[in-house]
Amino acid sequence: MPAIDLDHLVQPDRVHRSVYTDQAIFDMEMEHIFETAWVYCGHESQVKEPGQFQTLQIGRQPMVMVRAKDGQINVLYNRCPHRGVQLCGSHSGNTGGSFVCPYHAWSFHLDGKVKAIPLIQGYDGTRLSTDDPDCNMARAARVDNYRGFVFASLSAEGPSLVEFLGDAKVAFDDMCDRSPVGEVEVVPVCHRVVQQSNWKFFMENQLDALHPSVTHQSTGVSARRVENQIKKTQGSAPLHYHYLSTFASSFDQWDSVQTVNFPHGHGILKAYMGLRPTDPDTQEYEALMRQAYGTEKTEEFLSRSIHHVLIYPYLSVQSPLQQIRCLRPLGPDKTLSEIWHFRLKGAPEAIYRRAMWYYNLVNSPATMINADDLENWTRAQWGLQSKGNDWVSFHRNMGGDTEKDGVLYSNNGTSEVVMRNQFKAWRSYMLKAPTAQPA
Amino acid sequence: MAQTEVKQALGSGVIIEAVQSLTGAESIAPDHMGRSRESAVGYIPQDITIEPALLRQLEVLLAQQAAMLDARRWSQWMEMFTEDGVYWMPAAPEQTDWESQPSIFAEDKLLMQVRANRLLHPNAWSQAAQWATHHLLGTTLVEQVQSGSVSTYTAFQMMEVRRDKVRHFGGSYRHHWVQQDGQWKIRLQRVDMFNAQASYDYVIQAWI
Numbered sequence: 001m002p003a004i005d006l007d008h009l010v011q012p013d014r015v016h017r018s019v020y021t022d023q024a025i026f027d028m029e030m031e032h033i034f035e036t037a038w039v040y041c042g043h044e045s046q047v048k049e050p051g052q053f054q055t056l057q058i059g060r061q062p063m064v065m066v067r068a069k070d071g072q073i074n075v076l077y078n079r080c081p082h083r084g085v086q087l088c089g090s091h092s093g094n095t096g097g098s099f100v101c102p103y104h105a106w107s108f109h110l111d112g113k114v115k116a117i118p119l120i121q122g123y124d125g126t127r128l129s130t131d132d133p134d135c136n137m138a139r140a141a142r143v144d145n146y147r148g149f150v151f152a153s154l155s156a157e158g159p160s161l162v163e164f165l166g167d168a169k170v171a172f173d174d175m176c177d178r179s180p181v182g183e184v185e186v187v188p189v190c191h192r193v194v195q196q197s198n199w200k201f202f203m204e205n206q207l208d209a210l211h212p213s214v215t216h217q218s219t220g221v222s223a224r225r226v227e228n229q230i231k232k233t234q235g236s237a238p239l240h241y242h243y244l245s246t247f248a249s250s251f252d253q254w255d256s257v258q259t260v261n262f263p264h265g266h267g268i269l270k271a272y273m274g275l276r277p278t279d280p281d282t283q284e285y286e287a288l289m290r291q292a293y294g295t296e297k298t299e300e301f302l303s304r305s306i307h308h309v310l311i312y313p314y315l316s317v318q319s320p321l322q323q324i325r326c327l328r329p330l331g332p333d334k335t336l337s338e339i340w341h342f343r344l345k346g347a348p349e350a351i352y353r354r355a356m357w358y359y360n361l362v363n364s365p366a367t368m369i370n371a372d373d374l375e376n377w378t379r380a381q382w383g384l385q386s387k388g389n390d391w392v393s394f395h396r397n398m399g400g401d402t403e404k405d406g407v408l409y410s411n412n413g414t415s416e417v418v419m420r421n422q423f424k425a426w427r428s429y430m431l432k433a434p435t436a437q438p439a
Numbered sequence: 440m441a442q443t444e445v446k447q448a449l450g451s452g453v454i455i456e457a458v459q460s461l462t463g464a465e466s467i468a469p470d471h472m473g474r475s476r477e478s479a480v481g482y483i484p485q486d487i488t489i490e491p492a493l494l495r496q497l498e499v500l501l502a503q504q505a506a507m508l509d510a511r512r513w514s515q516w517m518e519m520f521t522e523d524g525v526y527w528m529p530a531a532p533e534q535t536d537w538e539s540q541p542s543i544f545a546e547d548k549l550l551m552q553v554r555a556n557r558l559l560h561p562n563a564w565s566q567a568a569q570w571a572t573h574h575l576l577g578t579t580l581v582e583q584v585q586s587g588s589v590s591t592y593t594a595f596q597m598m599e600v601r602r603d604k605v606r607h608f609g610g611s612y613r614h615h616w617v618q619q620d621g622q623w624k625i626r627l628q629r630v631d632m633f634n635a636q637a638s639y640d641y642v643i644q645a646w647i
Contacts, residue, residue, distance in 0.1 A: 189530045190636075191530070192636075192639065193641075194641070196640070217560070218564075219563075222552075222557045223553045226553050241553075336638060353538065356540075359541050364530075365543055365643055366543050370642055374641055375564055375565035
């Protein structure tokens with residue numbers, strides 16, 4: 001593989017178009033970013049019973065997350081050590097007491113250790129023995145859990161999960177703290193949407209405050225019209241119209257929404273929807289919260305200014321509405337997102353339903369919002385094939401952000417500090433690749 | 440000579456008796472706990488015989504409704520619903536309530552209005568691409584009749600072209616019709632897609 005000159009491709013204020021389109025760069029990203037970083041596998045409530053599993057992709061690696069008999073959650077490579085057949089053939093299910101290969105019935109305990117091989121005497125005198133770890137399903141190098149959210153890293157070395165998440169761990173605190181018992185539970189529906197574009201467009205877009213009033217104008221304006229019509233006749237409109245109508249705010253309004261940008265490429269778009277109405281349902285919920293945590297803690301938990309938190313390079317956590325979107329890159333120009341909703345344990349049904357409207361209107365496969373985002377990214381993917389200009393510009397408000405203890409705060413919500421910070425992390429992962437030319 | 444040996448090898452063999460014992464997989468892991476199959480999925484419609492003229496009337500309305508989507512007559516399409524009408528596409532066939540479980544579509548008339556206005560907005564950017572659909576309906580079965588209301592079941596297929604790619608959706612419609620001012624209107628249209636939980640290449644922009 002020819003050397004890839006990272007200093008040329010990724011500059012502080014612009015990046016070369018090939019980082020979105022080139023297969024060799026994509027392969028490096030999979031190996032040196034996705035297959036080393038802590039990657040989200042799923043929530044522990046997806047695998048409550050022993051034998052329950054969920055399959056997933058870490059970089060290019062097919063994996064399975066499974067609950068063992070001792071209660072532990074294991075993350076294993078979904079591959080039979082014999083001839084390579086995947087042991088789990090569905091997204092989720094219960095494999096019973098063991099994994100059994102459908103090809104030659106090699107079987108495995110739920111921690112991946114080989115259980116039995118048929119006609120084992122056939123291996124006498126060969127170098128294969130069941131004591132050999134190569135006879136087991138391989139395990140992810142590291143597995144850890146933060147407040148019920150399970151992550152795995154395929155690299156034995158590197159920061160711990162909590163070090164990796166850093167301050168962005170507030171994503172999961174903010175979600176769980178909103179439950180009077182401090183826990184969430186998965187809603188067993190996963191929407192899966194494929195974008196015909198590079199994964200980085202999604203990550204950049206999440207904290208790009210300049211695009212909503214342009215890209216989502218049609219939906220924002222249409223929702224506002226109906227919202228006003230309802231307000232006129234009924235005094236107030238359901239909150240879900242507001243979810244959509246705020247997209248149509250002015251440039252100045254969006255410029256006032258701050259982003260907070262952390263090491264490792266993580267970041268936060270601060271809140272802008274004002275999600276604390278004073279209706280009876282909310283009052284009932286807040287009373288439960290105060291009972292559980294006292295007034296001061298409740299205020300802290302319910303007034304965090306977060307729209308969503310990005311865990312770079314693949315996760316968007318919309319903690320105030322308990323939703324996540326997790327990226328599984330499939331190629332330089334193809335990315336799968338898995339979209340989940342969680343229920344706040346111990347919170348009234350009305351609070352769940354209110355958040356569900358966001359899941360239905362914004363995050364479902366019939367989304368009126370992402371329809372225009374995905375269109376933009378497809379056109380960007382095609383546009384970047386053009387030799388008309390080699391560069392993607394991230395100059396906006398460069399030098400105008402405030403740095404404190406390694407965290408970058410935008411002074412303008414629309415600052416492209418978001419992308420600059422993400423590429424800083426990208427570059428530091430990629431520099432570890434042997435074919436990358438260091439600075 | 441190898442030929443002779445091959446001939447000898449092929450000259451004898453075994454016959455595996457079908458009644459022997461455990462299968463290979465069973466002998467290794469008889470424990471199938473937790474791995475039983477669901478015996479049945481989906482929904483088998485009822486069929487009640489009704490007056491042919493009424494059935495014909497509903498069939499025509501269904502065909503027109505599908506044609507309106509293909510012809511993008513969004514307002515006309517919405518007018519087929521009652522004021523409290525709902526268009527609902529559940530995320531899974533076992534769902535029973537459009538307000539308490541996640542859906543692909545869960546729209547009352549006001550939300551339909553938002554979607555229609557978006558589609559017609561000059562800056563609905565994703566509408567720039569060539570885009571068209573074609574619906575095909577199966578036989579309509581009548582599931583329930585009460586005074587002033589009828590429930591029907593109709594299988595459908597829908598093809599969509601966007602830019603140069605074709606997608607395929609299919610499933611069943613369950614319409615709940617009510618008679619208002621001499622007209623049959625839709626109070627609830629439930630749409631169960633056979634591929635609702637498959638991954639979506641791009642999203643769905645209009646009702647199916």
